[in-house]
């Protein structure tokens with residue numbers, strides 16, 4: 001029997017595309033008191049396709065207003081087959097999108113660096129006549145991966161990172177660096193950072209995507225998304241390295257994964273008004289193709305997280321503004337409670353050896369505290385999937401919004417996954433916790 005995507009799997013509080021497909025967050029930026037968030041979208045169908053840059057804005061990180069698409073592929077330009085990921089930079093007071101222009105497919109694909117200029121309110125974008133600014137990868141590299149520009153000004157020159165990979169031998173990720181005086185003419189300066197295919201038994205992919213840098217004093221956190229073209233979707237994982245930039249290269253230590261689940265990928269960073277480093281990730285679907293084909297929207301952005309780097313540790317936590325999502329009074333979970341829609345937050349301390357559970361028909365989420373936190377997600381598409389993450393305190397926040405599940409520990413290690421609940425009604429058992437329904441209407445439609 002053909003199955004349709006259920007309406008109760010759609011999130012209410014997470015940003016989705018207006019219709020159809022969304023992947024990476026792109027170029028989050030705070031400008032004149034407004035947060036602008038762009039994202040890869042395909043308005044044509046609920047699957048990846050020649051990407052546009054979708055756009056939404058917010059003044060409080062909770063309520064989002066949809067804006068017209070910032071960029072769309074141009075049939076005659078260097079982005080004829082897609083405006084892939086990139087960033088937003090302030091160039092001499094003007095907002096500029098630096099993005100990956102793509103022409104061609106697979107082995108024939110050319111990934112260039114293009115630019116578009118924004119109006120002062122960032123609602124209109126005009127592509128630069130000089131596109132592409134960088135026509136393709138340096139021939140000496142021999143690899144076609146050359147994408148997802150990330151820019152900053154180091155006080156002296158503009159710096160730009162692009163993601164790539166080695167073409168032969170042990171294939172692994174590489175980050176390339178370009179330099180410029182005017183953010184228009186770029187000179188290739190070599191490999192900024194590279195890592196082996198595997199660290200501590202963790203596969204870091206054949207090539208990397210979406211490099212992001214955050215500065216904490218003279219130290220930096222470098223975030224990379226690890227891709228293996230042959231891996232089943234969801235793609236591999238996003239990881240962090242911490243270190244310093246020395247002589248134009250990054251020297252760093254591996255910190256580990258940024259999310260312990262199987263849905264969050266390609267995070268993008270920006271700095272908020274108060275200096276906080278904010279992070280959004282793409283929350284992928286885990287639906288079979290024929291079911292996803294019937295979904296009105298596929299993909300969402302995980303709720304904004306604050307990224308910190310203290311005492312040598314990278315951690316993330318939901319931004320404090322998200323408390324505004326709690327609708328009505330807290331309900332005490334001393335005994336089992338039923339929610340008539342999967343839109344809720346559970347917060348409390350899970351004591352050692354105990355278990356919390358959320359269930360609906362054959363689908364469930366079970367969390368057990370022990371030496372590590374064990375999480376089991378079960379639904380008809382993924383079967384049972386087990387995850388483990390560190391949590392000394394057992395202090396947890398769980399946000400369930402449609403099929404999207406985000407679990408946060410007090411120690412700053414999150415887990416994002418999808419549970420395609422059998423029915424809208426959820427039974428929650430979580431002694432020692434409280435729960436809230438989540439507000440509706442935080443994204444304007």
Ligand code: FRU
Pocket residue numbers: 023024040051084085086100147148209210265266
């Ligand atoms: C990451 C990614 C980027 C690319 C974009 C295309 O998910 O593969 O490297 O620019 O998606 O949509």
